Amino acid sequence: LFGSMYAELGKVTFEQMVVALDLMVLIVLWFTASPINTFPGWKKYVAKELNSGSIGLALTLPLFFIPCGWRLPDRLRALLGQERCRTKTSDPNPHNILDWHAIRSGFKWEILFVFGGGMMIADGTVKSKLAQWIAERLAELGTNEFGFIFVVVLIICSVTEVVSNMSTLATFGSIIATTAHLKGYDQVQLLLAVTFAASFAFMLPMAGGPNMVVYSTGRVSIRFMGANGVLLNISAIILGSIYIAWIMPSILGSWKHLAPPQAS
Template sequence: MGGGGALAKGFQTSLLTKCIGQKLAAATSMGRLNLTFFLTTMVCLVTEVTSNTATANVMLPILAAVSLEVLMHPLALLLPATVACSFAFMLPVATPPNLIVFGTGRFNMEDFLKAGIILNILASVLGSLVIYFMAGAVFGVDDAFPKWACQDKTCRWVTYPGSINGVQVASQACALTKAKGLCRLVDGSILNYTSLSAR
């Protein structure tokens, strides 16, 4: 656990998290269902070779950076990844319970792979569908980028009317740019937030 935390902190301190997040931002244009399946499958594979805690520590800050980069509801990215961190069925290294079972000597690697691949496929497909529908119904991830996710160092909540996902809003998130006093709306417009009502 400590190693995963240290790795995640290193990613954040070196700004590698933000850099990877910016590179992955293009993947968010594939539609939420496809994105959910992509994230679930990707994290499911990653968590097979690292512990689920380390996977979460590394992946979640990256996905949070992606959500801010494209001003997409963070839970649309974080929920699939968080749940998929527990889809560790194929290898003993993936999670301590697998290692305990493997340590008994009654099962070999082939046994894990045979059972695990089926479970991983089922978990990725069924998990993606459940997460997709639950995230929309329970957490409203199809809504605009929420105010609670707009942090002072990276985002401003501005009183600026517009349309987001076909819904008219009176205020919205505006991601800060490198230029001082400027921020970017979800539609790509650049604003001088100092002249608006900003948080």
């Protein structure tokens, strides 16, 4: 079955080779943009303000100007072979590898607005100090160790639906670790609780990459994700709290002797 399906694909076309090369260059530029050990990163010599999105756009633009295989010069088509110059797109005679018609008809603009709106909410939550306020109120909570772990997992699980994992960890991590030390709880245990709970995001498309991939198929609505994701969230909160409170200590041991984290 797989052999016949592979044979039906035919040879790799010129357009596919160009897109693959463009993607490989993009990945290399992404990984080498920032410092790696002694390598300072190429952004230092080009523009320090460049981000991953800007690099992605810069590598997308050439695809609007590179012609498709059937528009290549005769000598180049003869060198590549006629089969490699055949287009496999829905448009029978595309002029360039990428054009505005393809972007307008194939790109799911709803995803852009959903994800962009989620990022704006996340940015506002962090910059308005709302996330920090929640973390500080959480630190004032008076309860036993399991209750504290449960509330931490519950709050982090709720916040990470609209705030990125990294921002959630950066905001809550140090405060929860310091609070755990003052209360006599295991700091490593609580930090792992924050880390695990930051990945318990199943309800909204902007909560994480896998959610967005599923939503982008067009087969799953936000309502469906919310209705089913809340069940996953509840299960993750309960099972995660039990695992962190009672099972994890028997595996990792106790780290209550650690000094509190120092503010940077």
